[in-house]
Amino acid sequence: MGDIQRLTIDGKSYVLLSEDDYEDLVDGLRAEAAMAGVRAGEETWPMELVEAKSNGENPVRLYRTYRKMTITELADAAGISQPYLSEIEAGRKTGSVDVLRRICKVLRIDLEDLFVNMKDD
Template identity: 70%
Template sequence: MSEIQKLTIDGKGYVLLSEEDYEDLIDGLEAHAIMARIAAGEETWPMEVVEARVRGENSVRVYRNYRKLTASELAAAAGISQPYLSDIENGKKTGSVAVLKRIAKVLKVDLDDLVPDVAED
């Protein structure tokens, strides 16, 4: 950490620090906030889940495998047929919003986690 200067301008106290120190301070505050959310029970994803999603693997399949569910188990819990789930996982069908919501609920993820990013116009 470099030198920190205290200044008074118009009777008000200020602190002058380097941009690098400022960025370190902000990074520390953000890390503290993240750790607090994790300590409060927010789920984090293991690297293999993140990497699979980055590679473009089907999110439903990635989360189903992470939750250690068979396709039959997920389909039954979501109230759909196993072939329909298979079509969603293989990209042959997108699945209705209602079905994807049910799948997301069973997988304990947000609906946004299952839907690929779409570029906005």
């Protein structure tokens, strides 16, 4: 960490640090928050799944295969037809919000997990 300057402006104390140091600090806080989640039992995803998802592979198919389910098992559990699920996985249909929620419930994922690059901030 570089030089840190302490300033007082209008009676309030401030700290001035470089942008790189600030980004390192934020990255460390985010990493610690993620590790706290892991320690609390939150599920993490293998890098192969994350990379495949970011490379545009269908997330429903990725999570289904990660959960070791057949397309028929997922369709039955979600209460939809196997051909309809096949169309969703092939990208020919998007699926209604209700259907996607049912799929997510079976796969034990959040609806947001079906989308790439969703950020909290």
